[in-house]
Amino acid sequence: MNKVDEQLTFRLKKTFKLYIRSALQNALSETPSESDVLQTIINIQAALELIGKFFVLRREGWKGIVKSKFHDKSETELLSLIEKDEIQTTPFWKSKDFFSNEIYLNSDDKDLLDKFQSHRNQVMHLGMSTLPHGILNESIWFMVRIINQLEWQDTLPMQDQYLANSLKSLLGNSLYTSLLANSCYIDESIDRAFELYPDDMKHCIQCANESWALTDELDRVCFVCGYRGDQDTFGFADCPLCDAKGEVVFDALNIGYNEHIRGKCCSCREFVNVSKCKTCDWVSPYPQVCNSCA
Ligand SMILES: [Zn+2]
Ligand SMILES: [Zn+2]
Ligand SMILES: [Zn+2]
Structure with missing residues (x-):
């Protein structure tokens, strides 16, 4: 990544996180006021605009989000313009067009996307006389249906991007718990x-x-907490304790080097030792003869 990408990435990541936390804090207020409704609209739309730019930047580099009149500037000039807050980015509709082609959006999702943009514009440019209270619930849908597809895990510190409860890292423990509950x-x-x-x-x-x-990109991604990893990382065996099929997850990359390793049943949440058969490679609970050969 070059220094311009780096600087813009840093800003987008940091500010996205602030906006999404504010949006959800307002949306989850126990006794939502008009101000909570208004702040939810503004903050969630701002969060979307930033994560949308981040999504484009990661695929296209900085030219994907910076106005073309800046494209032939030198790196030093660009860094100085960024530093002075004088760089100009492309309008939201451009990154919206870009990510709309990359993610799944059904007609309800597209309506939701348009609705928040139009509410935000109303609030910012003209104000609103009555604030739409249903918007608090819809902001949760907005998070689930749109923002969760824009790979916000990549805004987190490296150790929270993969094989982690990424949503808890994004929101902090208390907001995470409140959102789920x-x-x-x-x-x-x-x-x-x-x-x-x-x-x-x-x-x-x-x-x-x-x-x-298991997604089309062959990652395992949790749609609730954002936990994700390459599918090859995970192996799945049947659970001898609760009889769930294929729910004992184990380290598929290392099981072959060990007599047995510890797996965890995603259904009953118990730990189960598993081993790989030397003859047919089938993974069964340990100690136990191979389910497949037997
Ligand atoms: Zn999860
Ligand atoms: Zn089990
Ligand atoms: Zn076997």
Whole structure:
């Protein structure tokens, strides 16, 4: 990554996180005031605009989000313009067009996207006389259906991007707990996971919800907590304790080098030792003869 990408990435990441936390804090307020509604609209739209730019930047580099009149400036000039807050970025509709072609959006999602943009414009440019209270619930849908597809995990410190409860890292413990306990977030996320990837769903090893899907990019991604990893990292065996099929997750890259290793059942949450058969490579609970050869 060059220094211009680096500087812009730093800003987008940091500010996205501030906006999304504010948006959800307002949306989850126990006694939502008009101000909470207004702040939810503004903050969630701002969060979207920043994560949308971040999404484009990671694919296209800085030219994807900076106005073309700056494209032939030198790196030093660009860094100085960024430093002085004089760099200009492309309008939101451009990154919206870009990410809309890259992610899954059904007609409800597109309506939701337009709705928040139009509410935000109303609030910012003209004000609103009555604020739409249903918007607080819809902001949770907005998070699930749109923002969760824009790879916000990549805004986190490296150790929280993969094999971690990324959502807890993004929001902090208290806001994370409140989101899961006090909103439609879990139900909406599970519905969304099944809508997109109905065929190979597991309970998440991290948050235990049945929302750990195998995506088209062959990653395992949890639609609730954002836990993700390359599918080759994970192996799945049957559980001898609760009889769940294919829910004991183990380290697929290392099992071959060990007599047995410890796996964890995503269904009953118990630890189970598993081993790989020397004859047929099938993985069974340990100690036990191979399920497949037997
Ligand atoms: Zn999860
Ligand atoms: Zn089990
Ligand atoms: Zn065998």
